[in-house]
Amino acid sequence: MSVNSKAEILKTLGDQTRLRVAHLIAASKKSLCVCEIVDALKLPQYRVSKSLVMLRRAGLVDVDRNGTWGYYHPNESEKANASLFEFVKEFCAGEPFDLDIDALDRRLKLREKDKCVVGFVSEKELVKLMRKKGVEV
Amino acid sequence: MSVNSKAEILKTLGDQTRLRVAHLIAASKKSLCVCEIVDALKLPQYRVSKSLVMLRRAGLVDVDRNGTWGYYHPNESEKANASLFEFVKEFCAGEPFDLDIDALDRRLKLREKDKCVVGFVSEKELVKLMRKKGVEV
């Protein structure tokens, strides 16, 4: 791989939004739906969406589409990515990034049969839905 | 460390010139003098110099100054950097980056008592000096 494409990968990760998104995808064992990422990071949808496009262009993530819903996960077809995502996880270990993971984990509790079944939800709605579902808030 | 400064580190590495410079510093066991880097990468001096400033600002490298000469090495005072440089070495392992290492190794043969004693030298001069010194070209 050229010097340029290696640099391009790091540049893509070198942005707050994209790094948080990539870290979430790296750290989560599941494929993540866009609205789950949006809610976990509390960022505008278009920003997450654009970040995902760039991560995809850099060959880092891939998407499984299921109707309108898109599930993002590390792109395993590039075998170098395994260690890259390991690095991202380690590099982002600790305080500020952990909070994203926590928020994601809560949000994932709304899944049914391991699939996302709601779109964006505010914190208030999230709590309401968790109560209704009977999961720990 | 904030999300921002982590992203900043990756952004700093996400540039062809800076990545090549960082890789050279990561892969070399020795502190490298600016002119050695310039010659190994065959890039304009100001470009290498500016790259080093940015790598330093990002906390990645540090310099020991010896008169006009500057010797750059990984900044060990940030303990997270050890694994970061390990990553850079692995990430850049292989073809295009290896050529930089080869060029550096040749250039380092001109050192005396492990110190750089010449400034920029062209390929032609390099060969001449190596012959004069009696080292393998």
Place this chain on the structure above:
DNA sequence: TGCCTATATGCTTATATTTGCATATAAGAT
């Protein structure tokens, strides 16, 4: 003193990037 040489830096231009907003697309439900 004045001249080299190693390295850093200021300035300019061209180009890229980020952000935000509005809107498009497209699938599903009523």
Place this chain on the structure above:
DNA sequence: ATCTTATATGCAAATATAAGCATATAGGCA
């Protein structure tokens, strides 16, 4: 068919960045 919802994208403005060249600084040496 229409409405809603999930996701993507086009555009404009503000800002940042990279590249190149010229020049500054500053140490060592004649």
